[in-house]
Amino acid sequence: MATNGQPPGTTTVHVVTGNLTCAGTIVYLSADGSWQTALERARAFEREDEAKAELARVRVDEAEITEPYVFAAASRDGRVGPSSAREILRAAGPSTRLRRPD
Amino acid sequence: MYRYDDDDKRLVRERAEQFRGQVERRIAGEITEEEFKPLRLQNGLYLQLHAYMLRIAIPYGLFSSGQMRQLAHIARTWDRGYGHFTTRQNIQFNWSKLDEVPDILDALAEVEMHAIQTSGNCIRNITTDHLGGVARDELEDPRPWCELTRQWSTFHPEFAHLPRKFKIAFTATPGLDRAAIKLHDIGVRLVQSADGDPGFEIWVGGGMGRTPIIGACIREFLPRRHLLSYLEAILRVYNLNGRRDNIFRARIKILVSSLGIERFRELVEEEWAASREDAMEFRDDEIARMQSFFAPPAYPAAGSSDELLLSYRQAEDLEFARFARNNVVLHKQPGYSAVVLSLKSFDAPAGDLSDTQMDSIANLADRFGFGEIRATHNQDLVLPDVRTSDLPELWRELQTLDVATANAGRLTDLICCPGLDFCNLANARSLPLAQEIRQRFDDLDYLDDLGPLSLKISGCINACGHHHVGNIGILGIDKKGEEFYQLMLGGSADDDASLGRVLGPAFSRDVIVGAVDRVLQTYLGLRESDDETFIEAYRRVGEAPFRDALYGQVLYANHPPA
Ligand code: SF4
Numbered sequence: 120m121a122t123n124g125q126p127p128g129t130t131t132v133h134v135v136t137g138n139l140t141c142a143g144t145i146v147y148l149s150a151d152g153s154w155q156t157a158l159e160r161a162r163a164f165e166r167e168d169e170a171k172a173e174l175a176r177v178r179v180d181e182a183e184i185t186e187p188y189v190f191a192a193a194s195r196d197g198r199v200g201p202s203s204a205r206e207i208l209r210a211a212g213p214s215t216r217l218r219r220p221d
Numbered sequence: 222m223y224r225y226d227d228d229d230k231r232l233v234r235e236r237a238e239q240f241r242g243q244v245e246r247r248i249a250g251e252i253t254e255e256e257f258k259p260l261r262l263q264n265g266l267y268l269q270l271h272a273y274m275l276r277i278a279i280p281y282g283l284f285s286s287g288q289m290r291q292l293a294h295i296a297r298t299w300d301r302g303y304g305h306f307t308t309r310q311n312i313q314f315n316w317s318k319l320d321e322v323p324d325i326l327d328a329l330a331e332v333e334m335h336a337i338q339t340s341g342n343c344i345r346n347i348t349t350d351h352l353g354g355v356a357r358d359e360l361e362d363p364r365p366w367c368e369l370t371r372q373w374s375t376f377h378p379e380f381a382h383l384p385r386k387f388k389i390a391f392t393a394t395p396g397l398d399r400a401a402i403k404l405h406d407i408g409v410r411l412v413q414s415a416d417g418d419p420g421f422e423i424w425v426g427g428g429m430g431r432t433p434i435i436g437a438c439i440r441e442f443l444p445r446r447h448l449l450s451y452l453e454a455i456l457r458v459y460n461l462n463g464r465r466d467n468i469f470r471a472r473i474k475i476l477v478s479s480l481g482i483e484r485f486r487e488l489v490e491e492e493w494a495a496s497r498e499d500a501m502e503f504r505d506d507e508i509a510r511m512q513s514f515f516a517p518p519a520y521p522a523a524g525s526s527d528e529l530l531l532s533y534r535q536a537e538d539l540e541f542a543r544f545a546r547n548n549v550v551l552h553k554q555p556g557y558s559a560v561v562l563s564l565k566s567f568d569a570p571a572g573d574l575s576d577t578q579m580d581s582i583a584n585l586a587d588r589f590g591f592g593e594i595r596a597t598h599n600q601d602l603v604l605p606d607v608r609t610s611d612l613p614e615l616w617r618e619l620q621t622l623d624v625a626t627a628n629a630g631r632l633t634d635l636i637c638c639p640g641l642d643f644c645n646l647a648n649a650r651s652l653p654l655a656q657e658i659r660q661r662f663d664d665l666d667y668l669d670d671l672g673p674l675s676l677k678i679s680g681c682i683n684a685c686g687h688h689h690v691g692n693i694g695i696l697g698i699d700k701k702g703e704e705f706y707q708l709m710l711g712g713s714a715d716d717d718a719s720l721g722r723v724l725g726p727a728f729s730r731d732v733i734v735g736a737v738d739r740v741l742q743t744y745l746g747l748r749e750s751d752d753e754t755f756i757e758a759y760r761r762v763g764e765a766p767f768r769d770a771l772y773g774q775v776l777y778a779n780h781p782p783a
Contacts, residue, residue: 141248142318143272182250186268203702204641204649209270213642215570215652 125193125202132163132194133170135177136209137187145209146184148177154184158210163192163199222283222593223368223514225333232376233330236337240264241323248320263343265336266322269645273317275325276339281349281367281391282310282596284334286583289594291332293579299325304579306564306572308636308687309388310348310596311339315643337375342383344374344456349391350399351597354515355605357553361411361419363393365511366448369503370409373449380456384463385471387456388428401598401714403427403436404690406473407455412442420444425455425485426477427718429684434474435718437482439489445508450500454493458485518591518606523556526609530558533612543627543665544616558609562602562619563626563634567663571637571655572600574624581622589615600636601629631668632676632741633659636687640680640697641704647680649697649704649730654678657734662741671741674755675714690714692756693740694721695733706733710740710767711759719760724768736771743770 135148146154147161155161164170170189177187193202201207208214225233240260247257261267265276277292292312296304299321300314307313317325329335338345347367354362370389374380380387392400393411402408408424421443427436443451459473462480477485533545548561562582564572574582586594586604589611595603602624607615619625628634635658638644640651655678662668677691681698688694690712698705705727712721728736743766748758759767 138268138272140254141320143268143316145271180250181253182248185254204699204704205270205647205702208641208650212271213652214650215642215656 126195129193129195130165131191131202132165132199133167133189134158134161134163134192134199135170135174135187135189136161137177137184140181140183140185148173148187158192158199158201158206161192161199163194164189167191222285222364223280223511229333230330233333233335233337234327236264236335237323237326237330240326244319244323259341262340263337264322264326265339266317266319267340267645269315269639269643270641270647271643272315273319273322274643275314275317275322275336276307277312277314277329277334277336278339278346279310279312279334279596280371281347281353281364282351282598283353283364284594284596285332286586286592286594288332288334289579289583289586291328291334293576293583295325295328296576296579298328303573303575305570305639306574306596306600306602308598308600308638308685309346310351310598311346312596313639315639340386342385342387343381344377344383344387344389347371347374347389347391348400348405348598350393351595351599351603352399352550352559352605353391353393354517355550355552355554355557355559356394356399357551358395358397359393359411359553360395360413361393362512362515363391363409363411364515365508366409366411366421366445367391368514369449369508369511370452373452373501379453380460383456383460384465385468385473387459387473389452396716398714398716398718401687401690401718403716403718404429404433404687404714405436406459407452408436409448414442418444421448423451423455426474426482428472428474429687429689430472431469431682431684432472432475433684433689433720434478435720436474437477439482439486446503447497448503450497450502451489451493453500454489454496457492457496458488462488517554518593520554520557520606523554523608523610525555526558527551529609530612533609540627541613541616543669544625545612547627547631547669548625548629549612552606552609554606556609558607558612560604560607560612560615560619561597561629562604562624563628564601564624565628565634565655565659566623566626567659568656569623570652571635571659574602578622578624581618582624585615585618598636599634601634627665628668630673630675631665632662632671632674632693633668635659635676635678636691637678638680638686640678640686644680646683647697648682648699649680649706651678651680651686651695651697654695654697654706654730654733658737661734661738670751671745672751672754675712676737677712687714688712689720690718691721692759693737695737698727700727704730706730708733708736708740708771710764711756713756719756722764724764725772739770740767743767 637655641647679686709721
């Protein structure tokens with residue numbers, strides 16, 4: 120799972136993520152303030168401190184979101200993608216064959 | 222096996238009911254995650270990488286066909302149709318939804334199961350030899366002692382908030398250890414005194430994780446009626462003196478090694494002398510009552526089947542012969558065998574079983590035994606009471622279920638934690654690596670040529686995959702967001718326990734399996750005879766030839782180790 124050596128034109132952005140409290144599903148904070156399951160729909164913060172300020176705001180609603188945090192992602196041509204092994208797997212799901220995938 | 226009495230049933234039902242209320246308040250936002258987290262952990266519920274994960278206790282790895290069917294039902298109804306057997310003889314479901322967990326706990330309570338104390342800083346599931354009660358080489362069945370310890374430790378108020386988690390394991394075979402007791406916070410071995418009195422040898426302060434330590438013997442002989450008072454004295458000394466200021470220094474192994482075993486022993490003996498008068502002491506009738514739950518089933522009379530098993534092991538059907546050699550264990554009851562079901566087939570994730578496999582295995586446990594199944598710390602299953610003459614028929618059934626790979630105790634029967642595919646703490650993936658190793662070395666002749674060999678993989682330093690005690694251990698590490706793997710050699714979890722050593726820099730994902738291959742080639746090249754096992758050869762020659770083979774040549778010119 121190569122994560123470095125990003126292509127030219129790639130910039131680092133910051134994304135707010137967490138798990139929905141009831142379902143446990145991974146979600147990302149979008150531009151309209153809703154939680155979305157697709158990373159591509161996440162709001163890309165150019166500055167980490169902006170993302171952290173937003174993190175402090177969403178933390179208040181713990182009934183909806185659990186253990187939110189900010190991670191660094193890659194942005195290219197307006198598309199946001201993961202740039203660490205952990206976030207690649209969070210976005211794409213387990214890389215092993217499940218006994219019975221959904 | 223032990224059956225719940227009315228008090229047990231009420232306790233487990235009440236606990237499920239209590240958790241239902243806690244979940245409702247969490248979802249309603251009436252309690253914060255900080256308040257809820259310790260409550261969910263006490264009920265085995267983690268928030269993992271993708272979803273909640275529920276860990277269910279299988280006390281000392283023993284469960285019934287009915288319980289297996291209920292696990293299948295849970296997998297089908299509330300999860301994604303499969304479960305994962307762990308290195309602590311438990312089972313995990315990876316895709317739980319918080320609001321459905323109370324229903325799962327109710328379903329578990331129906332079959333005398335629960336998830337209590339499968340997480341948190343308390344005494345966890347008691348583990349033991351998966352062949353307890355049927356092993357021909359054991360002194361005595363360890364399971365009654367496991368159950369007595371389980372009952373004592375469940376909801377023990379004094380030990381509900383220990384400095385860190387606490388694991389106890391039992392074994393009962395002289396000179397052999399199938400439960401890795403020296404790698405546990407407390408290890409208990411059933412022994413006899415010089416006069417033939419039954420008792421225990423007690424080990425303390427072993428463990429893996431960030432600081433792997435092989436435990437030390439704290440008492441060579443403890444009369445058996447004192448088991449719980451002595452365990453209580455150890456736990457009390459730990460609870461009072463263990464560090465709570467640093468999570469990485471909080472396990473009992475750190476306390477024992479910082480005080481030294483002599484001083485730790487003194488403290489425990491002082492505490493024991495002061496408290497044992499008032500502590501619980503087993504009466505013989507109570508021991509006998511507990512042993513009666515584990516009395517051997519009513520085996521229909523049969524003569525010895527040793528000759529028959531020998532003939533199976535030399536059968537013309539080479540596949541069956543290999544299965545009989547590798548996956549069938551001699552039983553103490555004449556005419557019977559214990560059979561290892563490998564959960565490490567060619568392309569299945571290690572330790573996983575689908576709901577349909579679970580149902581089918583439950584049926585086989587009834588048809589070819591007395592409805593009992595064991596989970597092993599090696600992430601396999603055992604059918605413990607199979608008539609030896611039924612082995613060919615059982616083997617054909619197991620083949621259709623993809624659990625008949627004849628690799629028990631071989632390289633590809635590896636231990637593997639969930640790693641970065643599921644675990645929130647992971648640095649690197651372990652399941653796909655395990656899969657690649659199984660596929661690359663998918664040659665049973667080659668595996669038999671290699672002989673007994675343990676390979677263990679962890680996705681981070683917490684060592685749930687026991688990498689420190691693998692003959693070959695692999696540890697996933699993170700280098701700037703990329704997965705790398707440290708290779709270590711020379712570990713063993715057996716009676717002659719040893720910790721593996723890292724031989725050099727970590728390998729990237731695309732060369733780590735090649736590095737394992739290089740280690741195997743080196744072993745084959747230097748062993749003195751076909752009978753010299755990997756660990757024997759490693760201990761004889763040391764790490765130098767392996768290090769040279771891995772790092773001394775330009776093996777990885779295109780993919781240099783980091
Ligand atoms: S060893 Fe690390 S990655 Fe593997 S299950 Fe344990 S905590 Fe998770």
